[in-house]
Amino acid sequence: MKSVRVLLAVAGNSFYESVRHRFFLLFAVFAFTAIYASVLAGVMAVDQEARVLADFGLALMELTALAYALFTASSVLLREAETKTIYLVFSRPVPRWAYLGGKLAGALLTAALMLVVMGGMHLALLALRGFGAPACYGWAVLGSFLKLSVITSAAFFVSLFSTSAVSTMVISGVLWTAGHFVSEARFLADKAHGVSAAALKGAMLLIPNLQLFNARDAAGAACALPPAAFAAAAAWTLGACLAALWLLSRKEF
Amino acid sequence: MPRLLLPAALLAWLAGGLAASGAYVPHYPPPYEIRVPAAGAAGDMFSLALGARRLFADLWFVRLMQYYGTQEDIGEEEEECPEHPGQHHHHHGLNGEGSYPEFLPRARHILELDPHFATAGLYGAGALAFNLDRTAEAQELLNFGIKQSPREWKYPLLLAAIGYSKAKEPMKVAEAIRPFLSDPDCPVMLKQLAAFLNKRAGNLAAAAAIYADIAATSKDTAYVANARRELAKLSSRVPAK
Amino acid sequence: MSAHAVSFSAVEKTYKRPGFLGASYTTAVKDLSFEIPAGEITGLLGLNGAGKTTIMKLLTGLIFPSAGKVKVFGHAPTEGAAKARVGFLPELPYFPPHLKPAEALAYYGRLSGLAGPALAQAVRAAMDRTGLEPHAGKRVSEFSKGMLQRLGLAQALLHDPDLLVLDEPVSGLDPLAIHDIRGLLAGLNAEGRAVFLSSHSISEVEKLCSRVLIMVKGRLAAVVKRAQWEAAPGGLETIFVEAVR
Numbered sequence: 001m002k003s004v005r006v007l008l009a010v011a012g013n014s015f016y017e018s019v020r021h022r023f024f025l026l027f028a029v030f031a032f033t034a035i036y037a038s039v040l041a042g043v044m045a046v047d048q049e050a051r052v053l054a055d056f057g058l059a060l061m062e063l064t065a066l067a068y069a070l071f072t073a074s075s076v077l078l079r080e081a082e083t084k085t086i087y088l089v090f091s092r093p094v095p096r097w098a099y100l101g102g103k104l105a106g107a108l109l110t111a112a113l114m115l116v117v118m119g120g121m122h123l124a125l126l127a128l129r130g131f132g133a134p135a136c137y138g139w140a141v142l143g144s145f146l147k148l149s150v151i152t153s154a155a156f157f158v159s160l161f162s163t164s165a166v167s168t169m170v171i172s173g174v175l176w177t178a179g180h181f182v183s184e185a186r187f188l189a190d191k192a193h194g195v196s197a198a199a200l201k202g203a204m205l206l207i208p209n210l211q212l213f214n215a216r217d218a219a220g221a222a223c224a225l226p227p228a229a230f231a232a233a234a235a236w237t238l239g240a241c242l243a244a245l246w247l248l249s250r251k252e253f
Numbered sequence: 254m255p256r257l258l259l260p261a262a263l264l265a266w267l268a269g270g271l272a273a274s275g276a277y278v279p280h281y282p283p284p285y286e287i288r289v290p291a292a293g294a295a296g297d298m299f300s301l302a303l304g305a306r307r308l309f310a311d312l313w314f315v316r317l318m319q320y321y322g323t324q325e326d327i328g329e330e331e332e333e334c335p336e337h338p339g340q341h342h343h344h345h346g347l348n349g350e351g352s353y354p355e356f357l358p359r360a361r362h363i364l365e366l367d368p369h370f371a372t373a374g375l376y377g378a379g380a381l382a383f384n385l386d387r388t389a390e391a392q393e394l395l396n397f398g399i400k401q402s403p404r405e406w407k408y409p410l411l412l413a414a415i416g417y418s419k420a421k422e423p424m425k426v427a428e429a430i431r432p433f434l435s436d437p438d439c440p441v442m443l444k445q446l447a448a449f450l451n452k453r454a455g456n457l458a459a460a461a462a463i464y465a466d467i468a469a470t471s472k473d474t475a476y477v478a479n480a481r482r483e484l485a486k487l488s489s490r491v492p493a494k
Numbered sequence: 495m496s497a498h499a500v501s502f503s504a505v506e507k508t509y510k511r512p513g514f515l516g517a518s519y520t521t522a523v524k525d526l527s528f529e530i531p532a533g534e535i536t537g538l539l540g541l542n543g544a545g546k547t548t549i550m551k552l553l554t555g556l557i558f559p560s561a562g563k564v565k566v567f568g569h570a571p572t573e574g575a576a577k578a579r580v581g582f583l584p585e586l587p588y589f590p591p592h593l594k595p596a597e598a599l600a601y602y603g604r605l606s607g608l609a610g611p612a613l614a615q616a617v618r619a620a621m622d623r624t625g626l627e628p629h630a631g632k633r634v635s636e637f638s639k640g641m642l643q644r645l646g647l648a649q650a651l652l653h654d655p656d657l658l659v660l661d662e663p664v665s666g667l668d669p670l671a672i673h674d675i676r677g678l679l680a681g682l683n684a685e686g687r688a689v690f691l692s693s694h695s696i697s698e699v700e701k702l703c704s705r706v707l708i709m710v711k712g713r714l715a716a717v718v719k720r721a722q723w724e725a726a727p728g729g730l731e732t733i734f735v736e737a738v739r
Binding site: 059238 | 255258259261262263264265266267268269270271272273274275276277279280281283284285301302303304305306307308311314315318319372373440441471472473
């Protein structure tokens with residue numbers, strides 16, 4: 001119970017520190033970009049303005065939240081080690097799993113809040129232009145959040161062995177990109193033979209299939225996320241967290 | 254306990270992979286279907302990498318409309334433009350005349366990225382068949398759409414309408430595309446075609462209703478202006494109720 | 495209960511630094527054995543790179559020994575039972591500049607397992623004890639170096655530890671701040687807490703400590719009691735200079 005309180009304390013602190021700093025700047029950037037896009041979209045898309053606004057907004061929301069999540073996950077542990085804040089944490093009876101769990105929870109809570117607030121701004125913009133909420137909007141935002149939870153936990157893991165925040169962000173970004181190519185990899189695996197087929201199929205198991213959560217790109221087809229998507233997100237997030245904990249338990253400060 | 258962490262992590266990660274492989278249903282055609290018609294390969298890479306095929310399909314749709322909306326210089330052997338003496342070009346007016354050789358590849362590319370973007374498919378096929386008079390290309394586009402999105406009922410319906418158009422049966426064309434008209438995503442060009450065909454067949458009330466819908470719902474100023482003009486003409490011919 | 499707050503037994507710590515052509519190894523402390531008695535103030539002296547901070551980190555569980563054993567109140571330093579009884583002040587502690595002292599202390603208090611009224615009481619007591627009460631309304635960004643050290647001490651006191659581990663507690667402070675910190679530490683020791691502090695300032699160590707460990711290149715060169723340096727001509731400084739030469 002004490003450890004859970006510690007986890008909540010770390011999560012609350014992590015969330016508060018995030019909200020305080022880059023939050024509003026990112027929101028302001030999002031709001032400005034969305035408004036600018038709406039002007040352009042209205043001119044160029046003509047009768048497809050609703051679709052273009054919806055797609056642009058959802059993609060921008062996801063990328064904004066991703067950028068923030070990767071930046072936080074890549075730098076928070078490094079920064080606390082550099083400023084020796086981490087000495088004040090781990091000289092206390094703070095279990096490393098509670099610290100890591102709290103940091104991840106704080107990052108995901110911030111990402112969730114960003115998605116909710118940006119979603120509200122997006123829907124308000126659509127309403128201003130005379131459009132209702134697009135089909136599958138809730139699933140799209142939820143799918144984005146599940147993607148973020150997988151990539152953020154993976155970024156925490158990478159940050160514990162990489163040499164800089166930049167390299168962590170690059171590796172996590174590559175994983176994000178690779179996660180959207182799994183269906184293409186599957187196609188190639190079906191066409192290939194022998195060792196290359198086995199290697200591709202192995203890679204498909206190891207790279208998280210982020211297309212599974214891509215409801216915003218599937219609207220038009222069935223967009224509801226299946227229960228297995230939630231299970232997969234939980235398993236990948238847990239796997240990355242356990243791997244990060246393995247590294248953190250051996251790490252010296 | 255720390256010794257078990259790494260094996261447990263790998264197990265959890267693989268469990269995620271297995272859960273995903275069982276549940277994942279691809280919504281999009283495989284990459285070999287993508288052929289880049291103009292400079293844009295980098296954009297297509299981003300569309301795949303960011304999981305944003307719908308967005309990039311939207312951008313290609315905008316590019317198609319911009320392409321179709323720019324005037325073509327057609328050489329001095331053609332007639333002078335009545336609005337610009339001394340110049341030889343088409344205006345992309347309401348009837349969309351012109352050659353626009355890249356129209357089919359660009360329209361097809363939209364469906365290669367997002368085969369569920371039915372409005373783009375209908376717009377492209379409708380423009381090819383009824384404006385540019387290239388029914389074979391229109392049919393090719395619709396057949397591609399049917400192949401990628403077999404449940405999309407609008408493609409076979411428009412295919413039928415094109416068939417009737419080739420057979421010079423305008424009323425059957427109008428009948429074939431009538432189910433589209435109530436769909437909020439119906440391309441305005443098809444609505445205009447339906448209004449025109451109804452007007453030609455003497456169904457003035459039906460034509461007026463469609464023109465009124467265009468005027469009320471479309472954001473394309475050219476179509477709206479034309480619809481208002483036609484409504485003004487029709488109002489003198491349709492008896493008041 | 496052990497009479498020793500800390501015991502080091504044949505401890506060695508070697509740092510591994512990965513490199514392009516292979517790892518390099520640096521032995522920071524070797525064959526280190528000593529005890530820190532409970533309830534006393536023990537000083538740690540040494541030149542830069544002698545291993546002082548390594549010792550501090552070993553006994554706070556921030557790093558792990560390559561060989562030997564470290565015990566804190568009979569427990570391994572990584573165990574919660576040990577950490578709950580240790581308050582650590584690292585050199586030049588960092589606090590988020592936008593926070594007020596009570597907010598920063600509340601966070602670390604929660605990490606120490608405090609909650610509710612007990613947390614509020616602990617924060618008040620720590621601020622009172624370290625003289626931060628008059629500055630409660632200021633943000634950390636407005637704090638002087640001396641006030642930051644006080645805040646660092648306050649966070650170390652929150653959970654009422656039996657052992658205070660202080661790495662260079664008076665580094666960079668003016669004489670008045672040093673005097674205040676010294677008085678504070680003496681008061682804490684008078685309450686029965688053990689204090690283990692490292693310093694470059696021989697005079698400070700002389701004034702506060704009852705015994706001093708002198709580190710030279712990772713080895714314990716000497717253990718000197720107050721009676722010894724008071725009897726020696728030139729005092730602790732002469733003993734120290736002889737040990738490091």
